[in-house]
Amino acid sequence: MLRLRLMLAALVFISCSAMAETPAKILKTPISLLNGDTITLEEYQGKKPVYLKFWASWCQPCLKEMPHFQESQEKYGDQIKIISINIGINDTIEDMNKVALKYGLTMDSAYDSDGEVAQAFKFIGTPYHLLFDRHMNLVHRGHKADESLENKLQLLASQSDTEHASHAVFSEEEQALDLPIHAPQPTAIYFTSTWCDWYLKDTRPEVSENCSRSQVEFNKLVRKYDSVNWVLVVSRLWTAQSDLDDYVQKYDIPIKGLIDTSNKAFVNYNVKHYPTLIVFKGGKEVHRTLDLTRDSQLADMLESL
Numbered sequence: 001m002l003r004l005r006l007m008l009a010a011l012v013f014i015s016c017s018a019m020a021e022t023p024a025k026i027l028k029t030p031i032s033l034l035n036g037d038t039i040t041l042e043e044y045q046g047k048k049p050v051y052l053k054f055w056a057s058w059c060q061p062c063l064k065e066m067p068h069f070q071e072s073q074e075k076y077g078d079q080i081k082i083i084s085i086n087i088g089i090n091d092t093i094e095d096m097n098k099v100a101l102k103y104g105l106t107m108d109s110a111y112d113s114d115g116e117v118a119q120a121f122k123f124i125g126t127p128y129h130l131l132f133d134r135h136m137n138l139v140h141r142g143h144k145a146d147e148s149l150e151n152k153l154q155l156l157a158s159q160s161d162t163e164h165a166s167h168a169v170f171s172e173e174e175q176a177l178d179l180p181i182h183a184p185q186p187t188a189i190y191f192t193s194t195w196c197d198w199y200l201k202d203t204r205p206e207v208s209e210n211c212s213r214s215q216v217e218f219n220k221l222v223r224k225y226d227s228v229n230w231v232l233v234v235s236r237l238w239t240a241q242s243d244l245d246d247y248v249q250k251y252d253i254p255i256k257g258l259i260d261t262s263n264k265a266f267v268n269y270n271v272k273h274y275p276t277l278i279v280f281k282g283g284k285e286v287h288r289t290l291d292l293t294r295d296s297q298l299a300d301m302l303e304s305l
Helices: 002-018 024-028 060-076 093-103 116-120 147-157 205-224 241-251 264-268 298-304
Strands: 050-055 081-086 108-111 128-132 138-142 187-192 229-235 257-260 276-281 284-289
Touching (some): 081 093, 116 264, 128 147, 187 264, 205 229, 229 264, 257 264, 276 298, 284 298
Parallel strands (some): 050 081, 187 229
Antiparallel strands (some): 050 128, 187 276
8 A cells, every 4th residue: 555655646746747837927828820820838738849939030140040940840840849930120021931931931930029929938039949848848948059959859859858947037027127208207218229230230231220320319319308308228138238338338328228127118118120219298108210310200299398
């Protein structure tokens, strides 16, 4: 009888250890595919592993990895659910489809139009690989299509167990920025990144140029309209405090910048293009522009505030 109880206890332990440690919020996060379907990790729990790859069409490392990504689909697509997720930042579905056509991508694809998927999965920079076993335990998280990722794919495709990665990243909650949109005076928030002016120079030259000239124009507006509460917010993607400090110095920006470490400000205000300037009055958005130098209404609007 004692031996039987011990065996049952061991089976319960094994069963529990196989259960997903991944938070329910992650398992239930909807991923909208371009074919019109909406799926979640929960649907594949107990059935097959899932491989998510976040990318952008202007991300050079992402494009270099695309042959490997398609290769993975062809080798493991029957055993592993593979999903391509474009982050939707300075990108369109048309841009996404061009890449898919160029590299012959055949896996299911999603376009993260509102940033909710990236937010849920703690996306911090492209390319971003997440691999979950069939119990939806995280077994790989990284930025490279390297030997480690390939080994994990092979193991999961053969239904072999592999070591779990830490799920703590999905539970971490960074403090949201306290932005003064309800201040007595009008507030203008300039959303940008510390790298869009140089990193996108080759792949998105028009965006790169706009990032640079709009930042210069923003500085002029800050100095001219002192009745407006100006705020500079930069994306957390590939950005540390030292990057922000260098950026502020590079453009001689007259105000202190903030890093949206939680990414909640970019998601809450649906900022999917760098740069974006949003003007608030009485807590309500009254103007939004993606190009400060070519917006003919911006100066008149600021004068009227």
